[in-house]
Amino acid sequence: MNKIFEAKDINLAGINSSLLEVNIGPQHPSTHGVFRMNAVLDGEVIVSLKPVMGYLHRNHEQIAENMSYAASMPYTDRLDYFNSMSNNLGYALSVEKLAGLEVPERAEYIRVIMAELTRLINHIAVIGFLLNDLGAFFTPVLYAFREREKILDIFEEISGSRMMCNYLRFGGVKRDLSPAILERIRGVVTAFPRFLEEFETLLTKNEILCMRCQNVGVLSPELAVNASITGPLLRASGVNYDIRKVDGYSVYPRFQFKVPLGPKGDVYDRYYVRILEMRESLKILDQALSTIPAGEIMSKKMIPFLKSPRNFKPPVGEAYARVEAPKGELGFYVVSDGTPQPWRYHVRAPSFINLTILEDMCLGQKVADAIIILGSVDIVLGEVDR
Amino acid sequence: MALAPNTSQVDDGLKNELAKKGIVVTTMNQLYNWGRRSSIWPMQFGLACCAIEMIATACARYDIARFGAELFRPSPRQADLMIVAGTVTKKMAPQVVRLYNQMAEPKYVITMGACSIAGGPFIDGYNVLRGIDRYIPVDVHLPGCPPRPEALLYGLMELQKKIDGQQIETAEWYQQGLKREYPIPEFGPHGLIPKFNPEVWQPRENDLRKERYGQPIMIGKKSKAPNLDVVAVAAAPRPAAPAPTPPPTPGIA
Numbered sequence: 001m002n003k004i005f006e007a008k009d010i011n012l013a014g015i016n017s018s019l020l021e022v023n024i025g026p027q028h029p030s031t032h033g034v035f036r037m038n039a040v041l042d043g044e045v046i047v048s049l050k051p052v053m054g055y056l057h058r059n060h061e062q063i064a065e066n067m068s069y070a071a072s073m074p075y076t077d078r079l080d081y082f083n084s085m086s087n088n089l090g091y092a093l094s095v096e097k098l099a100g101l102e103v104p105e106r107a108e109y110i111r112v113i114m115a116e117l118t119r120l121i122n123h124i125a126v127i128g129f130l131l132n133d134l135g136a137f138f139t140p141v142l143y144a145f146r147e148r149e150k151i152l153d154i155f156e157e158i159s160g161s162r163m164m165c166n167y168l169r170f171g172g173v174k175r176d177l178s179p180a181i182l183e184r185i186r187g188v189v190t191a192f193p194r195f196l197e198e199f200e201t202l203l204t205k206n207e208i209l210c211m212r213c214q215n216v217g218v219l220s221p222e223l224a225v226n227a228s229i230t231g232p233l234l235r236a237s238g239v240n241y242d243i244r245k246v247d248g249y250s251v252y253p254r255f256q257f258k259v260p261l262g263p264k265g266d267v268y269d270r271y272y273v274r275i276l277e278m279r280e281s282l283k284i285l286d287q288a289l290s291t292i293p294a295g296e297i298m299s300k301k302m303i304p305f306l307k308s309p310r311n312f313k314p315p316v317g318e319a320y321a322r323v324e325a326p327k328g329e330l331g332f333y334v335v336s337d338g339t340p341q342p343w344r345y346h347v348r349a350p351s352f353i354n355l356t357i358l359e360d361m362c363l364g365q366k367v368a369d370a371i372i373i374l375g376s377v378d379i380v381l382g383e384v385d386r
Numbered sequence: 387m388a389l390a391p392n393t394s395q396v397d398d399g400l401k402n403e404l405a406k407k408g409i410v411v412t413t414m415n416q417l418y419n420w421g422r423r424s425s426i427w428p429m430q431f432g433l434a435c436c437a438i439e440m441i442a443t444a445c446a447r448y449d450i451a452r453f454g455a456e457l458f459r460p461s462p463r464q465a466d467l468m469i470v471a472g473t474v475t476k477k478m479a480p481q482v483v484r485l486y487n488q489m490a491e492p493k494y495v496i497t498m499g500a501c502s503i504a505g506g507p508f509i510d511g512y513n514v515l516r517g518i519d520r521y522i523p524v525d526v527h528l529p530g531c532p533p534r535p536e537a538l539l540y541g542l543m544e545l546q547k548k549i550d551g552q553q554i555e556t557a558e559w560y561q562q563g564l565k566r567e568y569p570i571p572e573f574g575p576h577g578l579i580p581k582f583n584p585e586v587w588q589p590r591e592n593d594l595r596k597e598r599y600g601q602p603i604m605i606g607k608k609s610k611a612p613n614l615d616v617v618a619v620a621a622a623p624r625p626a627a628p629a630p631t632p633p634p635t636p637g638i639a
Contacts, residue, residue, distance in 0.1 A: 026481055029430050029460040033437070034478055055478045056434055058501075059511030066510070075507065081435035138444075145445040163435065163532060316612045337612035382434055 019047060022367070026055045030133050030371045033381030037358075037370070044366050049359045053352075056385040064345040069095055069334075070170065070309035072345070076332075077164040079347065080383040082125055083118035085111075085155075086325040088168035093249060094321035094332035095170050099314040104296040107172040108251045113185065113288050114167065115250075115323070116281040117155075120192065121148050122326035123232075123274040124199075126378045130271060131203070133375040134212055140203070147195050150188050157181060169306065171299030182289060189285045196278060204272065213268035217361040217373035220265065227357045231328025231350050233377060236273045237265030243324040254291075255284045270376040310340050318344075327351045327378055347386055351379040415553050422466075422492070423454075423546040429465035430458035431485065434472025436499040436532040443535040453542050462488040467545070469538075470524075473501035473508055474515045476578050480570050486522045487567045491559040494548075496526045496541050503527050520582035522568055 025036035034055035040048040060079065064072035076091045077084035089111055096103065103111075128144030152162045158175055159165040167174050177185075203209055219229070221237045234241055242259040244252040260276035262269030298306075305312040314336040322331035328350025335344035354377050361377075362370045396404075401411045432440060443450045450456050459465045462485045474482055486495065497518055500506030505516040518524065525548060528541040554560050568586070571578040582589070 026478065027431055027462075027485055034433055055475060055481075056473065057475055057477065057513050058434075058473050058508040059513055062512065063508065063510055078435055078507070081438060141441070142446050145442055146447070149442070149445075149447050162534065163438065316614070316616075318614055335612060335614070337608070337610070339608070341608075343608060343612055 025052075031374070032129065032379055035374075035379065035381055035384070037374070039362075039367065039370065041367060046362050046365055046367060046370055049362045049370060051355055051358055053355075053385055056381045058382075058386070060386040061345050061347065065342055068310045068340045069312055069314070069342060070305070073168070074164065074166045077166055078382055079349065079386065080325065080327065080330075080351070080380045081163060082380055083122045083326050084163060084165045085114040085118045085167060086323060086330065088165065089115050089250070090321060090323040090325065090330045091332050092168045092170055093323060094319050094334050095314065097321050098317060098319035098334055098336055099170070099312075101171045101299050101301060103171055103299060105251070105293050106176075106295045107297045107299075109288050109292040110173050110177055110297065111168060112250055112252065112255075113177075113285060113292075114155075114165075114173075116285050116288070117151050117185070117188075119281045119326045120278055121151050122378075123278050124148060126326075126375075127199070127203075127271060127274060130267075130372065130375040131209075133372045134209065140199075143195075143199060147192070150191075154181065154185055154188065157184075169298065169302065170312070171302035172297050176297045177292075182292070185285070186289050189282055189289065192282055193279070196275065200275060204275070209271075210268065212369075212372065213271060213376075214266055215264070216267045216365060216369045217376065218264060218266045219357065219361055223357065223360060224265070227353075227360075229328070229354050229357055231324070231326070231354065231378075232270055232273045232277060233328065233354050233357075235259060236262035236269040238262060243322055243329055247322065249321070249323060251288075252284075255287045257281075257283050267372055267376040270378075313338055313340055322348070325350055327380070327383070328354055347383075349383040349386060351377070352384045352386075355379055355384060418554060419550050419552060423549040425457075426453075426455040426467045426494070426542070426545070426549075427457045427459050427465050428455055428467040428469050429462055429485070429489070430460045431462075431468060432471050433474060433478065433482075434499075434501065436471035436501070439532045439535055440469055440471045440498065440538065443538045448535040448539065450539065450542070453539065453546070455542055462486075463490060465489055466492065467494045467496065469496045469498050470502040470518050471498040471532075473499075473506065474518045475513050476515055476573065477513065479515045479518070479521060479578060480572065482518060483521045483568055483570045487570070491564065491566060492552075492557070493559075493566075494525045494545055495522060496528055496538075496545060497524050498528045498530075498533060498538060498541070500529055500531045503529060506531055515578070517587075520587045521571060522583075523586045 020041045022039045022041055023036065024039060025031040026034040031037070036052035036055065038050040038052060039046055060075055064075060073088060073091060076087040079087050124144040124147055128141040131140035132138060155165050156162050158177060158181060159167040219233065219237050221239050224234050224237045225239060230241070238261050240259055240261055245259060257280040260273050260280065262273045316336055316338045318333070318335045320331055320333045322329050329348065330350055331348035333344070333346040333348065334342050337343040358374065358377060361373050365373065396411045404411055442448060444456060444458065455467070468486060468489065470482065486493070497503050501508060502518050505514050508514040509516055526541045526544050528537055530537055558564060559566065568583055571580060
């Protein structure tokens, strides 16, 4: 943040002052990865801010177009590496739509449970990092990661990996959940509200948090809709749009949950909407765990392709499926030409599109506020640059 | 790795006798290395997925502070260790080398994860560097995708063993007038220029990848786009067929 490389002289109402260009990133503790911002400052106020992306462009789409459909499932884990299960779900849904596959009911329930667990992971980690940006160095992250580890233990037990789960398959899931694991998930779900209350006691009415976050980085609902912002960022601005409700994919229509909305659309609302969303996720988890049916976990049509995924050839056509990932609308667009490899594979990454609005939110704010606004947008560079 | 040789002339019996009185006889090397190994400050520098596991290592459950390496410094000037955690792309590689050059001696590098070792799963990507060891010397390679936090701790312990084996008299970072800086690659029309730094890395004569895994499966260039219009017509709901005329009810007409 302290690299000053150019200063332009301007004359403002007879006072000689100069704009200052500041380069933040790509190696900077608050940019959440290798993101770079070119900020132009007038004193401490941001006059212009240009995001520079591409430092983590690792050719996800090109690689996926050169391999079989099932082989790019593990690559979707690495898109948004906080919540691999949601990414798997989006990709699985799009290929299932393309090939016209039915998913057994138990598998749908397992998918919903996993997607909601990842939402918990993502939101606690985001709030922890947001407070890191606010200056509470690392302590909230310690609380957040303590809870995250408990959920990661479950993921490790069912999929064999902590972060990169690669658990979903087209037409189902890889392994069944044993009653013991379901009991452990239930244990996490019942213990989680206590943690949330502890977290909220420390933060929600904290004076410093309120003063730093309220009325900072306000995003109007009109602008949010026009810029196709999705996820908690949109709902914090008061727009009632949740793809779990709108699209009703998987078995979400069967569960009772509310969509929390924010009144203003500032950083505080985004923080609080995430807290409320976690509570709603817990409600969904509670219902899913109590009503999960017994039965198959894999579509019969897809069982032969588990051993030989290269023989899986969806018919010619295109499909776009979207899920409400913790960061927003995550969509996968797949075009098949009848061969084992997709002809076109595109990812609609929520954090990339949410990032386009960054300059509008930061204009007129202080530099220190730009950092927390970026933190509240919740980006993951693996998904932004793909 | 062996410890730095104990060159003190004091015999063991006397040493033990002195130790009972609270006097420790050691060598300068061992004392110096003990200090360095117990306070490795890593750089707070995450590139991709592995950075999250790096943060998890620093958190309460794995607690890298037990090894004296909990102080993540955002500035390369204050760091001893660079953990290259994640995929190094061709756009990012010059910055990584620049950060390495900015670190103060003695400096160490751990490559965390398959990506920074050799490209990992993204090795076929056009924008992915096949290993950061092409430009900077690496002390510990840590495989995994991503490596577990325990693996990072193990890598740190391996680095501590390496530090234990170094001697002030011979270590290159202790020589006078040393300036260990490596040329920063530039982004050219076909990737990075130069492709590697011959000082630290040489390409192998035989292609190990081909030797171990056979010829890569070439899909061949697809040139014909699928005709989606035909499919769309086939899939579209057909114009409603005229409703089957009900059989004439006998008796009325």
